[in-house]
Amino acid sequence: MKQLTLAAVLALTAGIAHAQQDTITLGMVLEPPNLDPTGGAAAAIDEVVYANVFEGLTRFGPDGAVQPALAHSWDVSEDGTVYTFNLNEGVTFHDGTAMEADDVVFSLDRARAEDSTNAQKALFAGIESVEAVDPLTVRVTLAEPNGNFPFNMAWGDAVIVAPESIETAATEPVGTGPFSFSEWVQGDRVTLTRFPDYWGEAPALAEATFKFISDPNAAFAAMMAGDVDAFPNFPAPETLAQFQADSRFKVIVGSTEGETILAMNNVEPPLDDIRLRKAISHAINRQDIIDGAMFGFGTPIGSHFAPHNPDYVDLTGLSGHDPEVAKALVAEVGEVRPLRLMLPPPTYARRGGEIIAAQLREVGIETEITNLEWAQWLEQVFTGKDFDLTIVSHTEPADINIYARPDYYFQYDNPEFQEVIAELGVTADPDRRSELNKAAQKMIAEDYVNAYLFQLAKTGVADARIEGLWENAPTQANDLTAVRWTE
Amino acid sequence: MRPGAQLWIGAGLSAVFLLAALLSFAWTPHDVTALNIADKLKPMSATYPLGTDHFGRDILSMLMVGARTSIAVALVAVGIGVGLGVPLGLLAAANRGSLLDEVVMRGNDLIFAFPSLVIAILITAVFGPSALNAILAIGIFNVPVFARVTRGSALSLWTLDYVLAARVAGKGRLRISVEHILPNITNLLIVQGTIQFSLGILAEAALSYVGLGAQPPTPSWGRMLAEAQTMIYTNPALAILPGLAIVAMVLGLNLMGDGLRDLLDPRVRRARG
Numbered sequence: 211m212k213q214l215t216l217a218a219v220l221a222l223t224a225g226i227a228h229a230q231q232d233t234i235t236l237g238m239v240l241e242p243p244n245l246d247p248t249g250g251a252a253a254a255i256d257e258v259v260y261a262n263v264f265e266g267l268t269r270f271g272p273d274g275a276v277q278p279a280l281a282h283s284w285d286v287s288e289d290g291t292v293y294t295f296n297l298n299e300g301v302t303f304h305d306g307t308a309m310e311a312d313d314v315v316f317s318l319d320r321a322r323a324e325d326s327t328n329a330q331k332a333l334f335a336g337i338e339s340v341e342a343v344d345p346l347t348v349r350v351t352l353a354e355p356n357g358n359f360p361f362n363m364a365w366g367d368a369v370i371v372a373p374e375s376i377e378t379a380a381t382e383p384v385g386t387g388p389f390s391f392s393e394w395v396q397g398d399r400v401t402l403t404r405f406p407d408y409w410g411e412a413p414a415l416a417e418a419t420f421k422f423i424s425d426p427n428a429a430f431a432a433m434m435a436g437d438v439d440a441f442p443n444f445p446a447p448e449t450l451a452q453f454q455a456d457s458r459f460k461v462i463v464g465s466t467e468g469e470t471i472l473a474m475n476n477v478e479p480p481l482d483d484i485r486l487r488k489a490i491s492h493a494i495n496r497q498d499i500i501d502g503a504m505f506g507f508g509t510p511i512g513s514h515f516a517p518h519n520p521d522y523v524d525l526t527g528l529s530g531h532d533p534e535v536a537k538a539l540v541a542e543v544g545e546v547r548p549l550r551l552m553l554p555p556p557t558y559a560r561r562g563g564e565i566i567a568a569q570l571r572e573v574g575i576e577t578e579i580t581n582l583e584w585a586q587w588l589e590q591v592f593t594g595k596d597f598d599l600t601i602v603s604h605t606e607p608a609d610i611n612i613y614a615r616p617d618y619y620f621q622y623d624n625p626e627f628q629e630v631i632a633e634l635g636v637t638a639d640p641d642r643r644s645e646l647n648k649a650a651q652k653m654i655a656e657d658y659v660n661a662y663l664f665q666l667a668k669t670g671v672a673d674a675r676i677e678g679l680w681e682n683a684p685t686q687a688n689d690l691t692a693v694r695w696t697e
Numbered sequence: 698m699r700p701g702a703q704l705w706i707g708a709g710l711s712a713v714f715l716l717a718a719l720l721s722f723a724w725t726p727h728d729v730t731a732l733n734i735a736d737k738l739k740p741m742s743a744t745y746p747l748g749t750d751h752f753g754r755d756i757l758s759m760l761m762v763g764a765r766t767s768i769a770v771a772l773v774a775v776g777i778g779v780g781l782g783v784p785l786g787l788l789a790a791a792n793r794g795s796l797l798d799e800v801v802m803r804g805n806d807l808i809f810a811f812p813s814l815v816i817a818i819l820i821t822a823v824f825g826p827s828a829l830n831a832i833l834a835i836g837i838f839n840v841p842v843f844a845r846v847t848r849g850s851a852l853s854l855w856t857l858d859y860v861l862a863a864r865v866a867g868k869g870r871l872r873i874s875v876e877h878i879l880p881n882i883t884n885l886l887i888v889q890g891t892i893q894f895s896l897g898i899l900a901e902a903a904l905s906y907v908g909l910g911a912q913p914p915t916p917s918w919g920r921m922l923a924e925a926q927t928m929i930y931t932n933p934a935l936a937i938l939p940g941l942a943i944v945a946m947v948l949g950l951n952l953m954g955d956g957l958r959d960l961l962d963p964r965v966r967r968a969r970g
Contacts (some may be wrong), residue, residue, distance in 0.1 A: 427926045446927040448751060502734040502752050564913045565752065568732040579913055580825065 231695045232416040234676070236688055237429055237441035239556070240584070241397065241422035244380035247366040248321055251329035253605055253686040256366035257442075258400050258420050260687035263304075264369035264385035267295050267314065267348075268360045274518075274607065274684030276364050280309065280386060281348075290355030290638050291338075295348045301409040303372045304390035311342030317370045318350070330367040332611065336635065357638025361608075366685065388413045388691055398422065402690075414678075414694030426557065433459070433671055440672035440679060442688050445557055447505040453671045460674045463507060464682035468603035468666030469514050470558055472566060475598050476659060477621045480546050486575075487658040489539035490599075491529035493573040494566060500664050503561035507667035513651040514610050517665055518682075521647035525655040529662070536573040548576040549598040554587040558666065559601040566601070592619045603666045607685055610647070611635075613654050622659045704956025710949025714942075718764040727755035729762050730914045738932055748934055751924070756935070759916040760942050766828065766917045767946065770910070771897030773832045775890050778839020783886065785840070786847025787878060790855060791870040802848070805841035813838040814903060821909035828911040835900045839893050846889050850882045884961035888954055895950035902943050918943050 242254035247264055261269060269279035278284075281295035301309040320326060322334035336359070338351045352359065362368060375384035383391050388410065389402035400420045404413060421438055423429045426446035432438045433453070442462075444450070453459040472494065474481045481487055496510040509517050512525030540546065549570075553563040560581065567577045577599065582590065591597045597619075604612070614631035616623035627650065634646045655662070668683045678692035726746065733753035741748045747756035789801040808816075817834035824830045851874070854860060863873050904910035905919030913920070918939040925935035 430927055448928050448931070452930055498732070498734040502732065502737060561751075565732055565734070567914060568730060568752075571730065581908055581912070 230697070232414065233418070234415055234440065234690070234693060234695075235419045235421055235438045237423050237432060237438035237444075238420050238688075239422075239424050239429070239443060239445050241424075242400075245383040245391065245394065245400070246371075246376075246379035247369055248317070248371060249327045249329075249380065256686040257688050258402075259383055259385065259387075259391075260366040260369075260685065261387060261689040261691060262389045262402055262418070263383050263387045263391055264366070264371070265387050266363050266365070266369045267297075268364040270364045270607075270685045270687070272680045272682065272684070272689070274682070276360050279364075280314075280370055284360065290357065291352045293350045293352070293359055294343070295350065297346045297348065298409055299346060301386050302407055303375065303386055304384045304405055305372070305375055306407075307372055307374055309370065309372070309386050310345040311348045312345075313372050314348045314370055315340045315342050316373045318368075320371075320376070321368065328367055330365060330606075333362040333365055333368055354636040355638050356636060357640075357643065358635075364685075365607075366687070389415075389418060392417075411691075413691050415690055418690050420688070424555070436673075440670065440676055442668070442670040442672075442679060443683075444669050444671045447507050447557065447669055450505065450507075450669055450671070458674055459671055462668070462670040462672060462679060462681055464668040464670075464680070465509070465516070465518050466603075466605060466666045466668045466683040467516055467607040467609070467685065468605040468683075469511060469516065469609075470508070470562070470601065470603040470663045470666050471514065472661035472663060473600050473602060473620045474660055475595065475620065476623070478598065480543065481549070481598055483543055484658055485539045486543050486546065487661075488529070489536040489543070489573065490570065490575065491658050491661045492532045492539070493536040493569050493575065494529070494661050494663070495531040495569055496526070496663055497531075498569070499562050499565050502565045503558055504664070504667065507669050508558075508664035509667070510664050511662045513655040513662055514604070514613065514660070515647070515651045516607075519608070519647075521644045521651075523648050523651050525651060526662075528655050529658065533573050540574045546575060548578050551577040551579050552587065552591050552597045552600040553579060553581050554584055554591075554600070554602060555581075556603070558603060562601050562663065566599075595619050595621065601663070605666070605683070605686055610650050610654070613650070613659060620660055622654070622657070624653065624657060627653050627657075701956070701960075703952050704960060707949050707952025707954070707956055710945055711953055714764045714946045714949070715768065717761045718768050721758070721761035721765050725755075725758035725761050727758045729754055729758045729916050738928075738935075741934075747938055748932075750921070750935055751928065751932075754916075756938055759921060760918070760938060763916045763918045763921060763939065763942070764946070766905075766911050766915055767898045767901050767943075770828060770832050770835065770901040771894050774835035774839055774897045774900075775893050777832070777836030778843045778893060779886065779890065782840040782843025782845075783847045783879075786844040786849075787851055787874040789844065790848045790851035790878070791874050793852060793855070801844060805844050808838065808841045814900065817900065817904055818907070818909060821904065826909040826912060828915065828917075831901055831904045831910045834904070835897050838900075839897070842893060843886070843889065846885060847882060850885050851878045854878050854881055888958045888961060891950055891954035891957055895947045895954065898943070898950065899947055 238257055240254040242258055243252050244250050245255060245259055247255045247259055265279045267281040268276050271277045280297055282298050283296045285294045303309055318340045321328045322337050336352045336354060336356050338353045341349050343349050371379060372384060388405055388408045390405040392403045393401040402418045404416045423432055429441060429445050430449050433441055450461050454461045474487055500508040510526050512528055515522050551563055551567060553559045563579055567579055570577055591600050611631045612618050613622050614628040630646055630650050637643050672679055675696050677696055678694055680689055736749050736753040737751050739745050739749040745755050749755055785801050789798040792798050820834040821830045860873060860877055863877055901910055902919035905917040906923045910919055911917040921939035922936055929936045
């Protein structure tokens with residue numbers, strides 16, 4: 211009898227030791243509209259598939275640096291116009307077909323085609339031709355030298371897809387990553403499973419589920435109840451203190467590429483008047499917005515550039531909080547109709563909007579707040595350009611070039627700025643690039659195109675036993691390759 | 698509970714909120730539209746009698762102005778119900794069995810068939826969320842209630858001798874409705890109005906809770922509750938206070954409504970002996 215008990219205890223403890231968890235459930239605020247990163251702009255797509263299901267020639271590391279991915283190395287010609295990518299051997303897509311140079315040619319040609327629906331076509335604009343030299347070598351010829359090309363290829367929009375499976379990529383993505391797509395229950399979750407034939411190092415996790423929870427209260431409850439193991443972008447910053455105090459959880463605070471701005475309609479009166487835009491910029495107290503809306507998480511910015519970028523210039527002084535200056539400018543402009551402030555769902559917009567409305571009221575600018583769902587916001591504000599003011603966070607990395615697009619929703623049209631960005635696109639020299647980046651930041655800050663609020667912090671909550679989640683968000687991604695349970 | 702006590706407790710509770718709402722026009726401890734982030738989430742103190750919210754606004758001031766929002770929305774909504782429902786009910790009763798009667802009553806059935814809150818959400822979704830649309834949405838659902846109460850009680854009056862006498866005297870249906878029927882159903886309408894008023898407060902709170910009622914910066918109890926939800930573990934008072942306000946106000950109005958019915962409705966009075 212005693213022996214039996216001992217055996218039972220042994221079996222039990224052995225069982226516990228073996229029960230190391232290898233599945234994870236991640237919470238996300240937004241559900242992706244589809245799962246094809248080469249055919250949609252939504253950040254949520256990349257947050258599911260980037261580095262997990264799909265890989266590009268290069269990729270972003272957790273620190274934002276460009277790392278080799280499907281291409282283990284690349285050579286640049288003397289004049290900087292020809293890139294030769296050397297592909298890894300033995301890479302297969304999840305459907306079993308081999309990933310070879312032809313697939314790279316197909317993917318890049320498809321992305322830069324005239325009828326391409328790629329959301330970031332500018333990444334491929336400089337490509338003149340893509341050829342397969344042999345199954346493991348691809349030669350890309352650029353019209354002009356572009357030192358940033360490997361960076362461009364690291365984007366989620368530049369991942370390598372297969373001609374055999376691209377038709378159904380929106381609902382059944384087939385990539386080369388360490389996880390293959392297994393199920394999408396619309397409105398609820400996407401499940402990925404470990405791909406046994408992955409060419410690189412196998413991930414520790416066998417299965418990952420992305421659960422979509424848009425309501426901050428529900429997110430909080432799900433985290434507390436253990437329904438989700440981690441919430442990399444937790445939507446309720448006011449509850450972080452509580453997670454911090456709870457030993458079951460850890461709070462991960464990092465930076466993102468999200469420049470949160472109060473965007474203004476630069477062509478519609480009265481905001482076509484730079485004096486009014488300047489008044490608004492001076493009326494805003496950034497620290498109050500960060501403290502009030504984000505509970506202290508966020509870094510003030512003075513232009514559309516991330517503070518952790520080496521080329522960042524602190525321009526917050528150009529639009530420091532000064533109600534007197536703002537009032538004087540408003541008086542100069544004269545009677546202004548109430549401005550329509552359109553707010554998408556995230557906390558930074560809804561709460562930030564209330565604070566901004568109060569701050570603008572103090573200097574004599576009235577606003578009318580309208581809360582919009584994302585679909586409405588995309589239709590009315592982003593596409594329809596029917597707005598005066600809106601708050602949104604631009605989470606793409608190094609995206610100051612959006613100011614060079616006069617048809618972009620805030621409609622800033624400055625040929626001088628466009629020249630700077632054009633030059634930036636063809637410059638490889640790091641010193642000159644840095645100069646141009648700084649000039650660009652200054653230009654849009656001096657033109658008061660938008661009011662620049664703060665760099666969005668990445669405030670994540672995770673089970674204390676999980677490690678390997680990204681601390682910062684150099685791109686929109688939940689890279690699971692290094693994630694594992696410690697006990 | 699004695700009917701009288703019920704009435705007085707209810708009236709007292711309602712009066713407190715009404716006075717607070719009226720007072721808020723002239724004075725509140727702090728400005729509710731000015732944010733003071735440095736003073737956010739302060740506990741109760743002499744400066745902030747009920748503490749401050751996540752924007753550093755004074756909760757007491759917000760509750761006072763929120764009472765104003767609630768009362769204004771419910772009052773106008775009841776007004777819409779009375780203004781449209783009572784004439785329709787009188788007309789239907791005066792022309793009992795006519796096509797008009799049928800149209801009015803079936804129209805009422807149609808509105809009754811839909812859950813009121815769902816329609817309210819639909820209206821605010823189509824026309825955009827605002828206090829005005831919330832009023833409209835709640836008001837529309839008051840119309841059939843008043844039309845039904847009016848028609849039902851008017852019909853029983855039409856059979857009484859003095860109405861018959863008036864008809865013999867040659868008064869028209871419309872004139873009889875206004876001169877003889879309406880004054881005799883006023884009591885009932887007051888009671889129904891009180892009940893509808895409390896339902897209106899509740900509906901306004903529900904709509905603004907889901908973000909479809911009064912828009913910021915106008916304070917509203919429902920929105921205060923919604924905003925406090927994620928802070929319920931760290932700052933429970935933020936959710937409890939507006940919740941209590943809603944409960945107390947609705948309770949007060951219901952008690953008052955019941956008390957009024959006991960006092961004014963002869964049938965109930967007689968039944969109680």
